[in-house]
Amino acid sequence: MVHEIVTLQFGPQSNYLGTHFWNAQESYFTYGDEDQSVIDHDIHFRPGLAPDNTETFTPRALLYDLRDCFGTLRHATALYDLQAENADDPANALWNRPALTTRLPPIPPHTYQTALSAGLPPPPIDPSSLRYWSDFNRVFYHPRSLIPLTPPAAQLAPFADGALSPFERWDVGEDVFAAEDGEHDLLDRDLRPFVEECDQVQGFSVMTGADDAWAAFAAKYVERIRDEYGRKAVWVWGVQGPRGESREQANNRLTNSARALDAFATHATLYMPLRNDAVTSPAYLAVDPASRWHTAALQAAAMETATLPSRLRRGGDSLYNSLQDMADVFTADAKRNVVQVSLRARDPSVKRLVNGTGGVHDVKMGGVDDEDHEREPAELDISLFSTAPRPRANHVFARVDVRRRQGKGGESDDEEENTRQAQRVVTKLNVPLGLPILSSFPRIFDFTGDSIDVHTGLGTGSGVADRVRYEAEVVQRSRMIPDREGLRADLLARAEEYVEGWEWSESEEDD
Template identity: 30%
Template sequence: MHEIIYVQSGTYANYIGQHFWNVQESYFDWEEEPEEVNERKPPEVNHDISFREGLGTNGVSTYLPRVLIFDSKDVFGSIPKYNTMYESVAGEEANDSASWTGQSVSYQQPLHPKSQYQCDLDEQTTKASQTIESRRTYNPSTWADYTSVYYHPCSIWPVSYILTGTGNKWDEGEDAWGRLQHENDFWDKDFRLFAEECDLLQGLQATSSASDAFASLSASLLQTFRDEYPKLPALLFLPLSQRKEKFNPYDLAERRRLSTESKMLVMSAEAEATIIPLQCPATWSKGQWTTELALDLNFGEAYQSSALLSAHIESATLSLRLNSNPTSLSSLTSLLNYHTDTPISHLSGALPLYDTLFTNKIYDFSTVLDASVPDTPTFSACTTYRGLLSPQTRVNLTERLEQSIGIREPLLQLFIVLCPTISYFDFIPSYSGNSFEQCTAAVYVAHNLSHIIIS
């Protein structure tokens, strides 16, 4: 099946990841299948690449994301480790105290209240005519407040022993990884559960914080993955923290943050991961690329900025999950790093896009320079255009890409898919009421020695 294992580590990385999984879930077609086999059309997205099939504790078939989620214990909010599909497991653990014949007192922590998003989702489920209002109106306290998917118990990893003070964050993350290994036997029990049930594992796609303790936890995981699976690729999206205009050498917290980011980049490269850094949304500059976005879009809110980043990441990797003519994670990472010594790439894109004229609408989320003018030399590219195009328009699009980027096949790859872009478009007022053919998305990832484009 060419499965992929996903890893999300850190709060902002999980904000991005939650949008990603909400969209993957929206690609499922829950309508009744036609009676005649000839009328059935396979979905454009191969869900088996990102989802695993299994059985719940009641024998009910489950189809859940193949993902490992690490975050602070208090951030998981209303997401339990054992959801309704596995609640009997939690019940059995609770009943272990039945062997105790003495007096006991039970203390139960109050449950985290459901968010408005989840309440609206429940109401939409019970009332088919109901529709969720614009997601821009939500103000979730954590990424767990807007989840619309269930997770396997092995996916949930609340880390309660990572400190939040001013200590050495790198050492704290390594300590957390050591405890996961020794106390929970994480790698041999849980990671292998996902890996060994795959027919043909093609690699790892990770999104991780870069400047806190979760950076070293992720770096340790990547190194272990490289030791165990030396021939499989890893693609890493790395949200960076906000940089100050002037570096203060006497600011100990700033020095530790920069040191952690530097170590993360070095160790990820040593683990042979293809790295795509993402600049902090606070550094984004508004321009022509934001003209079609909602006027009240706030880059300072993690919920909204992560939706934009997730839209580009989901589009940038969509070619990995297609049913027809997909590319492999190995081919993608090899294309971006065909020199074998350029592990860092850039993520850029145009969203939304109503035609093939996207040159002035592309924004680079990885550079600290003028991101609206990507002028770094490009040596390789993978592009995906989401929308319906005529054969002649496809030829014109390819020619325009070759002229603007300055490279040709096979170093320039183009994928044209029909998958609608969902969820993120609550941030795009002009999308309301338009058909999918009128609203497409473009994403562009680049480095001075490699890049990806998705349109």
């Protein structure tokens, strides 16, 4: 029996992230005499029939964005034509006059899409040429996956430079959700059809803006999912978009981030905030923080790798772990569901050997990876978790490590690494599948080849407490939150979940 995952994406940055994610999933399909993929495609893709009875395989996904953000991705696609599907709709018979059609000027396709449509090798993408996330999309969606929203013009009109635009405000996101849900019942119209066609849903993967109106919209949506599907795992990835803003906009984003953290930590199984840039940037990483294409690619490398175990084929020596299996590592004994995300990337053609003096050096081909002998959680050199302004050393309570390497898989040979270690739970999984570097993926990693090795860590640690306390201070100073004292108290109480028992033992050792 398949244990499916339904994906929901809210807002432009999450749809850039989702496009990278779905492009990677499409690349795992195998054809003809190729070896079977380790990925169970039925978990994320749904079979169907186009109007001409052609078999289709499209993502189990709902993509929400403003109507003008879809670009050339239309409801009528190469696989489906909604006009044909709706030709016999009885509602069409209620209007017996000629239809008046108003057409906007067509959006010219990106050169990348033109090449794909012609079956030609696509040209390298110039970041400055991208206008929409659909410009580098490689996947066909079912029309009902694409949900454009058209809020009232007053909620979209830009303000003067440096001022807040309406769709950056939390209250606007709540208002748009209330209006849409009140008119259509979003779960009944959009989500339920995808859920009911599944054998057994293991959970929901939610990607959303974390510091704008989309955070509020998604928070209300996730609350409804929790009410409707209480036992299912709900993983929320809260993404930041590019920066370049006034002080008022920066303060608004901090306030929205605090409200999002409290809302998603309340209703989601796990909440993973993802920065739009790395806290630390190793020499091999080059990300343009002003490019959604770049920042979403880094976020996708972490998110897609961390969730790999949830879509592996089952049976035999499979390392399949459901979303709930991995979440239990963090939440079984404590209410620690705000998770830090970090990663490290490596060129698969370079191996690090442990030499006779205990040092390491890089060689080409062959050898033993020093990561195989790590007893403590590995130090990963890219962190996507926003730290507090004055962070302390991070004490790790629990961590799930996923290492993806071409042709090398299996659980760690050291059984102790997958059990409790000094008040710490560490689970390590090795998946024999590199991260594909497609033509749609920017060269943010200074490696050659068409795939790279990636090691991600999802962890709960004392650094979360430092960040949550900082956001509680932001809330206390904010004038944008009606019940700021209540929210501040909730955040401080949540921070205590990440220090109880650890700060006490630390002070005992100091004595």
